[in-house]
Amino acid sequence: MSYHIVVCGSIVPDPLQTLEPVAGPGGPALKNEMMLPAVLDPWAAHALYEAANLAKAAPGSRVWLVSVGPKAKLQQVMMHVAQKVPFELVVMDGPAGGFVEAADTAAALAQAVEGIAGLEKDRLLLFGGWSSASRGTGATMQILGELLGVTEQFQGVDELRPADDGSFEVKERIEGGGYLRSRCAGAPAVLGWATGNLPEPPNNPQVGMQNMRLIMPALQKARPAAVGAAGVAYKAVELPGARRQTRIVKDAPVDDIAREIVEWIKG
């Protein structure tokens, strides 16, 4: 059984950046957003690595990465991502700042997926970050699945085990730190990934070269995506409170570190 795997993922500010929300003309934004170093959304990156791993094990499979984001920044980030695993890129040019409505993003992604030449829906696995592009609500992948008529949906996925008959077993995170194992009869399905089990692949210049032949044309062909937050009013935007206290301790046992962090959080 081979798959047509579409991974949905865009860029986010590098996770350790200090972000500063500001009021922009089109609603909330991040200060100096286009200057902030960006990376592929780590959740989506996990999904991409899982997709590539699955495709490698299922000859005849194909992997697309569909991104809605500012194409100048995407181009920059793709030079790093492209060295990791083979994929074909589909780009919709638009904001990816975290204040876009999940429904808008899902609609743009659906339009992009529908436009992929040669995509066979009976082999379609829609991958993405579990909580990506939705401010943690997990809405985007669900809505995307609904728009595309894909009703088999799994969220918080850490593992996918394909069987020879086309079915597959999915391990999902559920409430209370537990896991749920399900068996799905087969594609099409939506899988919103948590972290998966794969390490970040090493940079492979040959993979990069191979990807780049398709990435640059994809960036040049990028169409504008009609995404935003029209009709949405943000009452307030603020960052979670942060307390910083640095202490350097060498070779402390993990249990001690955990205990100290818990005490520190409790205050």
Next chain:
Amino acid sequence: MTSQSRSQDATPEIPRQSMEADIVCVGFGPAVAGFLTTLTRGLTGEDGMPVAESRVMPGMAPQIMCYERADDIGFGVSGVVTRGRAIRASFPDLDPAAIPLAHAVTSEKVAYLFDPLGASRRSRGLRAAEAAARRLPWHDKALAALELPWIPPFLRKEPGFVLSMGQFTQWVGGQIMGTGLAQVWPGTPVAAPLVEDGRVRGVRLADQGVNRKGEPEAGFMPGMDVTAALTVVGDGPVGPVGRAIDAALGLPAGRHQRDWALGMKAVVQLPEGCPLAPGTVVHTLGFPEPEIFGFLYVYPEGVASLGIFVPSWFDSPVRTAYRYLQHWMRHPYLWRWLEGGTLRSWGAKTLAEWGRHGEPFLAGDGYARIGECSGSTNVLTGSGVDEAWATGVLLGEGVLELLRQGREFTRENLEEVYVSRRRRSWVEQEARVAEKSRDGFQWGVIQGLVGMALTGLSGGSLNLSPAVKRPHERIPALERYCRGRIPDREVAELRAACRAEGRSLHDAVMDRMGWPQVEYDGKLLVSHQDALLLGGKVQAGPGYADHVRFKDHGLCAACTEQVCISACSGQAITANPEAGPPLFDREKCVHCGACLWNCSRPDPADPEAANVSFGAGSGGLHSNEN
């Protein structure tokens, strides 16, 4: 285009993949950015067709690769002020407003800072000169500073601009990539050149899936060999490829690379109401130590790039740039502007202050050198970015000439089209003037300043030019450095206590010498580790070997200065409480390269080198706003 090959170096047993390109570049800084801008613009003829054909992919345009160590281009923090002649020539319609954090220079000041703390080392001569200077009308007692009423023409940057190198290289990189004619690959450290019979035939990428010692582990992926007819080396002052070529082929007779400096910089949000206008440029000297120079450049929207330079001729084993940076910011002349400001970004970088003194062979069979590693930095005008860009442009023009004519990248041809162009350029003419301008600092600060003035005002005809010592020869024993202020016995006690507790000796010595503890405000004045966290993020990709190693552990065990620890910009090198060399933590290394020349012990096999090796490493500091 790919094949399996066996390496030719110390690890011949490892089968490696190889890939062919036409041109491979190492490092994406201003020099390679200038090269690729020029090359990609000229590769397409008026008919829209490539002016030359790839030899490795016939029928296509030449395959041009650039490999950059950092996880993205322009990741280091670096504010610069430049006249921007070469950059403007490449972009005649350049509008600084199009580049984030750029602005035309609007005013320049040079200020001498007196020591309001009484903690710094000042020679008798300097103290006498300061006493005289305090009687001048420009002396401001409250600010403990004296603004020079006149700035020598060679130091002026007007009509130039201040800009963030990170933002600029990102802006240029996007344009180059957009042409589709060159590929810039970040996150790809280059380990070494491939040298055969004196010819450079490409580069070897760093091994992945190895342990700290470089030994294969699970997921081992030997670094690929990328062969190319031309290797363009622009990997900066501490880049492993340039230094390996120098090691293999030597430097031209009479050249040496002995003058260095560490630039430690911060991007700061100035407090509300700060009167500094965008485009203001301030240079300082005199404090926190007479040898340490400082700068402050003001960008739009109340943002400033500021920092200090700690040179290799600073005769001190206590070379903690971070603490000195904080004392410098707290100087009354600067603190009036900075108090209430917020650290937005932070970083550090080694500067090749040897300039033309250390110019390597600029071209050879299959390779050419551009930028800082080629000795292009002008140490008189304090300018390096524009010069680096210019050398890239000159090589780009030369390479286009060879490509159009279908000629080989031999030493003779590259000397004809690149080196000769460079010799005729303003970069060369000004580098010749500047070559000996800083040699006077070998004798002392006053002599150095006099030497610079002589050189600058005489157009290079008059110089103070003593012999230049090797960096390790400039580092005195700690006891000697402390003499008259801390008894030898107490120095020994401090050393033993710090080693046992894994503490930094330099902080203990500075405390004892009268430098006050820096009171952290949590915004601008923060701990060293907080600067790493607040100012950016160290990227250290898994599966790479340690790029900092100590060559002779016996020498480290006997070392009493431990300058590598005090000078380490990220506190990545720390005291080893047990016997053995200092400890190195790759996940804190900002890749500034200071350890390469801040070592008091020479390499037993090479007196020009130190006992620290600095190799190819992945990542480095990814500054917040670069």
